[in-house]
Amino acid sequence: MVLSGGVGTRIFRVCNHIFLIALALLCILPLVQVLAMSFSASSAVAAGLVRLWPVDFTLKSYVYILKNAQFLGSFGVTLQRVALGFLINMVLVVLTAYPLSKGVQAFRGRTLMVWLFVFTILFQGGLIPSYMTIRMTGIMDSVWALVLPGAVQVFNVILLLNFFRNLPKELEESAFIDGAGHWTIMSRIFVPLSLPAMATIMLFTIVGHWNSWFDGLIYMNKPEHYPLATYLQTLIIQMDFKNMRTEDAYLLAEISNRTSKAAQIIIGSLPILVVYPFLQRFFVKGIVLGSVKE
Amino acid sequence: MRTNTRRWAFSLFLAAALTTAGCSGGNDASNANAKSGAGGAGSGGTAAAQTGEAPDPFGKYDPAIEVHAAKAVNKVWKFLPGDDIANNVWTREYESELGIKVAYDWTAEAGDASESSPYNQKLNVSIASGNLPDIFTVSPTQLKQLADAGQLEDLTGVFDRYAAPWTKELMQGDGGISMASATFDGKLLALPNITANIYNAQVLWLRTDWMEKLKLTPPKTMDELHAIIEAFTTKDPDGNGAADTYGIALNKGLYGAIASITGYMNGFGAYPGQWVKKADGQLAYGSTLPETKAALAKLQEMFKAGQIDREFAVKDPNKASESFAQNKIGVQFGENWNSYFPLADARGQNPGMDWKAYAIPTVDGSEAKPGVPFPAAQYTVVRKGFKHPEAAVKLLNFYQEKSYGKTRDNAKYRSEVDAKGEKMNTANFPLVISDKPNAAVVQDIQNLWAAIDKKDQSLLTDYESAYDAYNRYAGGDESGWADVRQNGPQDSAFTVLFKQYTDDLNVNLFGGRTETMAGKWSALQKLEGETFTKIIMGAAPIDEFDKFVSSWNRLGGETITSEINEIMDGR
Incomplete structure (x- = not known):
């Protein structure tokens, strides 16, 4: 921490704090209101009476969620997707980053290979070709369609690759002298030493899988198979009132039920909110370490 | 050194294969589609034209045929225990009465019915990748697009021959403007999903x-x-x-x-x-x-x-x-x-x-x-090359007969009640839907009010739930308020629509x-x-x-x- 300087510095610091606090509130308050709405009576919400504290406190919305098969099903799909996707992503990222972190002497085609990977960041097949690839590989409508297309996260590979390159070369050399092979060096030396970078990538991976909704919409053939983010997206879009059939009038009460929507949004974002703080300290340190030691 | 080179070449080959996989996949798909399209259209068209006398609008396929379909669904729909969109009263009756097995290739949330709704996004990808179901529902924009691309089966002939008289009457009930909107260069390319637009006044x-x-x-x-x-x-x-x-x-x-x-x-x-x-x-x-x-x-x-x-x-x-x-x-x-x-x-x-x-x-x-929207906002279409385009017309016959015809059975086809007494709207589940035009609706409403007036449920031709709600509200139960203000015999929105808006809309x-x-x-x-x-x-x-x-x-x-x-x- 810099010690307090002149008056100007102090004024700056006060203003800076006020600005940052305002910014933080701007992010937190909407979430607090959704939380308050989820605990309120639905008529109070419909009247717009709920600000930051529940009105007519009730747990009805949460009881409703526990009985909502589609919500629970989607939650299950997301858990499955995050677990599988996390495993596949992490293994492939490490396996790709390790060889690419070697010098040209050890791995002659290294530069070209890196460029091929970077190429996929800059140019993508686009929606339709990806869709057809998924369809023809026959993994449509399964959890594989959600985890395999993004199995190698090139951005994460480059992050980890740079981290690996900054590890002291002497470590690797001495291990070689002691008779270790590449597998041993990678798993026993490189990976344990890069925990900060790994934590960062873990966070990216988990949050990415948790939040991604569009692939669920395109690749899943039934709403029951939607992952949670896709389900939540269908929850918040407006109903079509045009040409509504009169038989559906009775559904309106349910559609307009904003309290249960709020509760589902809260439950849907809770796990990721819990994971974040634990990994965040690595997150900051990880990126700084990876770049400063360049 | 030698092994190194070989490994390198192999890796390069793999990477190249990965980047081009999307493109080659695309070609295969469109080729396959074009081929099946051309072949199917020929055989399907002639089969219908060869038989001489008028076929049975409700004729059963033997052996049963399978129809691949897509449908927009809504997560608030309720089903009987064990039922779902692919297995419900409609799909079971389709199979036993018509010999048509409906297999849903996919279903997606209907959402707000805009271009970016889940169903439309999924369908747009389907269209672009040349992977169409046999029978599905489209928006006017998608209809125009598919019609221009020549991807839809011409239904002019099969509608003429297979549509039941009652179906033809209902489909022309709006003066024919919906059917005209589904006709391109004299060819009927879609079955409009007509709604009674008086409801939108x-x-x-x-x-x-x-x-x-x-x-x-x-x-x-x-x-x-x-x-x-x-x-x-x-x-x-x-x-x-x-x-x-x-x-x-x-x-x-x-x-x-x-x-x-x-x-x-x-x-x-x-x-x-x-x-x-x-x-x-x-x-x-x-x-x-x-x-x-x-x-x-x-x-x-x-x-x-x-x-x-x-x-x-x-x-x-x-x-x-x-x-x-x-x-x-x-x-x-x-x-x-x-x-x-x-x-x-x-x-x-x-x-x-x-x-x-x-x-x-x-x-x-x-x-x-009052101004009202165009009566059809959605259209049922048949993929070009589907062998049984008349199946779409038969499904429409079946829907309109069972919902509004002489053999209608509202307790089965429009709303079912489960063991707990919870009501579910089965009218949402059919694959091909087109509802009554204004004239038929007016009659139902008048029957509802006559039934309330004479306390005789047997006069109802629709609106069973409204009848129940009215009696609840009359008995002091406030939960019927919304129904009574919508469709009751006095001071309701329906008295305005059906008694006061008597001039043309x-x-x-x-x-x-x-x-x-x-x-x-x-x-x-x-x-x-x-x-x-x-x-x-x-x-x-x-x-x-x-x-x-x-x-x-x-x-x-x-x-x-x-x-x-x-x-x-x-x-």
């Missing part, structure tokens, strides 16, 4: 407990309505001593089914957002006609007088609805079901509150002629998409919304309207108008 919802308090009577003319709006603004109808009420509710989209300006404008003989016939017989876009200007001028005046919420321009219908529950609004134009939402919620919060529906007043006190005459519309329509609609909002809020003078009309025409409106007139002349 707007009504005036008034807060009657405030009316009584201020001793006001229901309005016949727009001037009387303006007097009520003024009284609700200035005379403190909620009695809290603060000037915190507004006259009339608007939402930021201006149109729509809740807090809309459509009904208000209809009172001035203005029909924004719809294609109307001018005196010279040509179609014109209602938002650009002088009546709309007159109504906008009045709205601007009301906004200046504080009779409209200053923040309406940022409130969507949900947000605008909050002001009903907050006792801030007593007048709004909307649809017949507004009693369910949002008014029932508002009433839950304020027990003394009451709302009733009235006919739209007019400038001179004559009968209002002003139907939006064009429901499709033209070529120029594809690129320019959304920009024109944006221009319209922005200009109208500015005028109402007084940010632009009323003469801004004339400037809007000329830029609207210049930016493509004129071309679109002539395209539409050309299409209509051809019909």
Whole structure:
């Protein structure tokens, strides 16, 4: 921490704090209101009476969620997707980053290979070709369609690759002298030493899988198979009132039920909110370490 | 060294294969599709033409055929235990009565039915990748696109031969405009999903407990309505001593089914957002006609007088609805079901509150002629090359017969009740749907009121649940309030629709998409919304309207108008 300087510095610091606090509130308050709405009576919400504290406190919305098969099903799909996707992503990222972190002497085609990977960041097949690839590989409508297309996260590979390159070369050399092979060096030396970078990538991976909704919409053939983010997206879009059939009038009460929507949004974002703080300290340190030691 | 080189070459090959996989996959798909399309069309077409006498509209396939389909679903639909969209009363009857097995390739949430709704996004990807189901539902935009690309089976012949007389009657019940909209170059390429658009005619919802308090009577003319709006603004109808009420509710989209300006404008003989016939017989876009200007001028005046919420321009219908529950609004134009939402919620919060529906007043006190949308917003289509295009027509026959025909069975095909007494709307589950046109609906409503009047349930031809709700409400159960205000025999939105709107409705005459519309329509609609909002809020003078009309025409409106007139002349 810099010690307090002149008056100007102090004024700056006060203003800076006020600005940052305002910014933080701007992010937190909407979430607090959704939380308050989820605990309120639905008529109070419909009247717009709920600000930051529940009105007519009730747990009805949460009881409703526990009985909502589609919500629970989607939650299950997301858990499955995050677990599988996390495993596949992490293994492939490490396996790709390790060889690419070697010098040209050890791995002659290294530069070209890196460029091929970077190429996929800059140019993508686009929606339709990806869709057809998924369809023809026959993994449509399964959890594989959600985890395999993004199995190698090139951005994460480059992050980890740079981290690996900054590890002291002497470590690797001495291990070689002691008779270790590449597998041993990678798993026993490189990976344990890069925990900060790994934590960062873990966070990216988990949050990415948790939040991604569009692939669920395109690749899943039934709403029951939607992952949670896709389900939540269908929850918040407006109903079509045009040409509504009169038989559906009775559904309106349910559609307009904003309290249960709020509760589902809260439950849907809770796990990721819990994971974040634990990994965040690595997150900051990880990126700084990876770049400063360049 | 040697092994190194070989490994390197292999890795390179793998990487190259990965980057090009998408492209080669694409070619295969379109080739395969083109091939099957050409072959199928030939065999399917001749098979239907060869048999001489008229085939049975309900004839059963033996052996059963399988239809691959896609459908928009809604997560709030309820099913009997063990049932789902692929296995319910309709799919079981399809198989046992018609010999048609429906296999859903995919289903997706219907959402808001806009281009970006889950169903439409999924369908757009399906269309673009050449992977169409056999029978599915499309929007007017998708219909035009598929028709232009020649990807749809011609249904002219099979409809003629297989449609039951009752089906033909219902499909022509709107004067034939929906069927005409599904016909391209003389070929029927789709079955329109017709709805009774009389349901979309707007009504005036008034807060009657405030009316009584201020001793006001229901309005016949727009001037009387303006007097009520003024009284609700200035005379403190909620009695809290603060000037915190507004006259009339608007939402930021201006149109729509809740807090809309459509009904208000209809009172001035203005029909924004719809294609109307001018005196010279040509179609014109209602938002650009002088009546709309007159109504906008009045709205601007009301906004200046504080009779409209200053923040309406940022409130969507949900947000605008909050002001009903907050006792801030007593007048709004909307649809017949507004009693369910949002008014029932508002009433839950304020027990003394009451709302009733009235006919739209007019400038001179004559009968209002409300504007209604085009009767078909969706179309059922058959993929080109599907071997049994007549199956779509048979499914339609079956739907209309079982829902509205002589053998109709509402307890089975329209609503089932599970063991716990919970009701589910089975009318949502069929694959091919097209509902009754206005004339048939009017009869059902009259039968409902006769049944209530004579306390005889056997007179009902529909609306069983409304009959139950009426008896509940008459017996003192408040939960029937929304039903009774919508469809009861007195003071309901339906009495307005079916007793007071007896003159012809002003139907939006064009429901499709033209070529120029594809690129320019959304920009024109944006221009319209922005200009109208500015005028109402007084940010632009009323003469801004004339400037809007000329830029609207210049930016493509004129071309679109002539395209539409050309299409209509051809019909």
